[in-house]
Amino acid sequence: xxxxxxxFKANLQKSIDDAGFKEPxxxxxxxxxxxxxxxxxxxxxxxxxxxxAAFGLPMINMMKGGSGVEAVVIVPTRELAMQxxxxxFRFGKNSGMYTATVYGGQSYxxxxxxxxxxxxxxxxxxxxxxxxxxxxxxxKPSFVVLDEADEMLDMVFLDDIKEIFTFLPKERQTLLFxxxxxxxxxxxxxxxxxxxxxxxxxxxEMTNSKITQSFYVVDEYERDDALIRLYDFKSxxxxxxxxxxxxxxxRLSTFLVSKGHMAKGLHGDMEQxxxxxxxxxxxxxxxxxxxxxxxxxxxxxxxxxSHVFNYHLPFDSESYVHRIGRTGRAGKEGVAISIVxxxxxxxxxxxxxxxxGKMEAKVIPNIDSVKEKKTSSLxxxxxxxxxxxxxxxxxxxxKEEFDLxxxxxxxxxxxxxxxxxxxxNYIGKSEIxxxxxxxxxxxxxxxxxxxRGRGGYRGGNRNGGGGNRNxxGGGGNRNxxGGGGRRRD
Ligand code: ADP
Ligand code: MG
Numbered sequence: 001x002x003x004x005x006x007x008f009k010a011n012l013q014k015s016i017d018d019a020g021f022k023e024p025x026x027x028x029x030x031x032x033x034x035x036x037x038x039x040x041x042x043x044x045x046x047x048x049x050x051x052x053a054a055f056g057l058p059m060i061n062m063m064k065g066g067s068g069v070e071a072v073v074i075v076p077t078r079e080l081a082m083q084x085x086x087x088x089f090r091f092g093k094n095s096g097m098y099t100a101t102v103y104g105g106q107s108y109x110x111x112x113x114x115x116x117x118x119x120x121x122x123x124x125x126x127x128x129x130x131x132x133x134x135x136x137x138x139x140k141p142s143f144v145v146l147d148e149a150d151e152m153l154d155m156v157f158l159d160d161i162k163e164i165f166t167f168l169p170k171e172r173q174t175l176l177f178x179x180x181x182x183x184x185x186x187x188x189x190x191x192x193x194x195x196x197x198x199x200x201x202x203x204x205e206m207t208n209s210k211i212t213q214s215f216y217v218v219d220e221y222e223r224d225d226a227l228i229r230l231y232d233f234k235s236x237x238x239x240x241x242x243x244x245x246x247x248x249x250x251r252l253s254t255f256l257v258s259k260g261h262m263a264k265g266l267h268g269d270m271e272q273x274x275x276x277x278x279x280x281x282x283x284x285x286x287x288x289x290x291x292x293x294x295x296x297x298x299x300x301x302x303x304x305x306s307h308v309f310n311y312h313l314p315f316d317s318e319s320y321v322h323r324i325g326r327t328g329r330a331g332k333e334g335v336a337i338s339i340v341x342x343x344x345x346x347x348x349x350x351x352x353x354x355x356x357g358k359m360e361a362k363v364i365p366n367i368d369s370v371k372e373k374k375t376s377s378l379x380x381x382x383x384x385x386x387x388x389x390x391x392x393x394x395x396x397x398x399k400e401e402f403d404l405x406x407x408x409x410x411x412x413x414x415x416x417x418x419x420x421x422x423x424x425n426y427i428g429k430s431e432i433x434x435x436x437x438x439x440x441x442x443x444x445x446x447x448x449x450x451x452r453g454r455g456g457y458r459g460g461n462r463n464g465g466g467g468n469r470n471x472x473g474g475g476g477n478r479n480x481x482g483g484g485g486r487r488r489d
Pocket of ligand 1: 022045046047048049050051052053303330
C-alpha cells in the first residue's frame with residue numbers, strides 16, 4: 001500500500017512526497033480511512049509510529065482552506081506543540097494551510113497575530129483555555145484533536161481539557177490519540193467523542209518491534225559503574241539516559257561530562273529557552289547524550305537516537321513505553337537498556353505484561369570484553385584511515401631516530417590508551433544470580449520478594465579487577481562475558 005491509495009488532493013500528495021513518506025505506517029493505514037469517513041476516532045499506537053500524519057493528512061485533505069481556524073490540535077507540552085506544528089506545517093504548506101503554535105510563556109500578541117492567518121492551531125491546554133476564557137479568540141473548528149492524551153493525565157490538564165470543550169462547537173469531528181489507554185482516557189473519550197471508532201494496533205506492535213529491550217541487574221551502589229560500563233561497551237552515537245529526579249539528572253550529567261562525554265541535562269526546572277537550546281544541540285549532533293526526566297523528554301522526536309538507557313526504571317509501565325519510544329523512530333532500529341536492582345524485578349514483569357514486549361536479562365560485560373570491542377573498532381579505524389601529508393611528515397622525521405616498526409608500536413600504544421576501561425572487572429549480577437532471582441520470584445507467588453531477594457547476592461565484586469572469576473559459583477568467566485543471560489518466566 002502507498003499513500004497514493006488514499007487519493008489525497010494533489011497539493012497534499014506533493015507534501016507527502018516532499019516529506020519522503022512512501023508507505024503508510026500501521027496506524028496510518030487504519031486511521032486515515034476512518035478520519036476521511038468523518039467519524040470520531042480513538043487511536044492507540046506506540047510513540048514514533050506516525051500518529052501526527054495519521055490525523056494530520058486526512059484532516060488537511062478535508063479542510064476547505066481560506067480564512068478561519070478549521071482545526072485545533074491539543075498537545076500536552078510546548079515541545080510537542082512545536083514539533084506537531086512543524087510536522088503539520090510541512091503537510092499543509094502546499095495547500096496554503098498554515099499553523100499557529102500556542103503555548104504559555106510567549107507573548108499573547110504574537111500568537112494572536114499568527115492565529116489570524118492560521119487554518120490549524122496547535123496548542124497546550126493552559127494557554128488555549130486562557131485565550132478562550134479571555135475571549136481573545138473566537139473559533140469554530142470542524143476538527144479537534146487530542147494528541148498524546150495519556151500524557152495530559154498526570155498534568156492536572158484534565159479539567160482544562162473538559163473546559164476547552166465547552167467553548168467548541170458541538171458539530172465537529174473529534175479525534176483522540178494516545179500511546180496507552182488507561183481508564184481515565186477511556187472515560188474522557190466517552191465524554192467528548194461521539195460514537196467513536198476505536199483503532200488499536202496489536203500489542204506486539206505497541207512497543208515498536210524495532211526496539212531491542214534488555215535489562216541488567218545490579219546492586220544499588222553499582223548503578224553508576226554499570227551505566228558507564230554499558231555506555232562504554234555500546235558506545236552509542238546518540239542516546240538518552242532517563243532518571244527519576246532532577247537532582248539525579250544534574251548529578252549524572254556532571255558525572256558523564258567528567259568522563260569526557262558530550263552530555264547535557266534536560267529537566268523541568270530549566271528555563272524554556274535553555275531547554276530548547278539543549279534539544280537543538282542534541283538534534284544537530286553537538287551533544288551525544290541527553291540526561292533527562294520523563295516530563296522533560298515527553299514526545300521528543302529526534303530521529304536518530306540509537307540507545308535509551310533507564311538509569312532507574314520509571315514508576316509505571318506507561319512511562320516506560322514513552323521513554324523507549326524515543327529510539328527506533330521512523331523505521332530505524334533502537335536499543336533500550338534498563339539498569340535494575342533485584343527489588344525491581346516485579347516492575348520488569350509488569351512492564352512486559354502491559355507492553356507485550358520482551359525484555360531480555362543480560363550480564364554486564366567485564367573489562368576484557370569491553371577492551372576487546374574497543375580494540376577491534378580501533379583496528380578497523382586504523383585500516384580505514386586515509387594517510388595525510390601531516391602524518392607522513394611526522395613519520396619521516398621520526399625515522400631518523402627509530403626504525404619503522406618501533407614507530408608503529410609507539411603510535412599504536414598512544415592509541416590503545418583509548419581502550420582503557422576503568423572500574424571493577426565484574427559489575428552486577430551473573431547469569432546464575434539472575435536465574436536464581438527469577439526462581440525466587442516464582443516461589444514467592446506475590447509475597448514480598450525484597451527481604452529474601454536481597455541477601456547473599458552481593459558477590460565479592462567491590463574488590464577490584466580480576467580475582468573473582470568464580471563468584472557466581474558456576475560457569476565462571478564464560479557466562480559472565482557472553483552477555484547471553486536468558487529470561488525465564
Ligand atoms: P508519534 O506521534 O506516533 O510519536 P510522529 O507522528 O511524531 O509519531 O512520527 C515519528 C516520526 O516518523 C516523524 O519524524 C515522522 O516524520 C516520521 N513518519 C511518520 N510517518 C511516516 C511514514 N509513513 N514514512 C516515513 N516516516 C514517517
Ligand atoms: Mg505524536
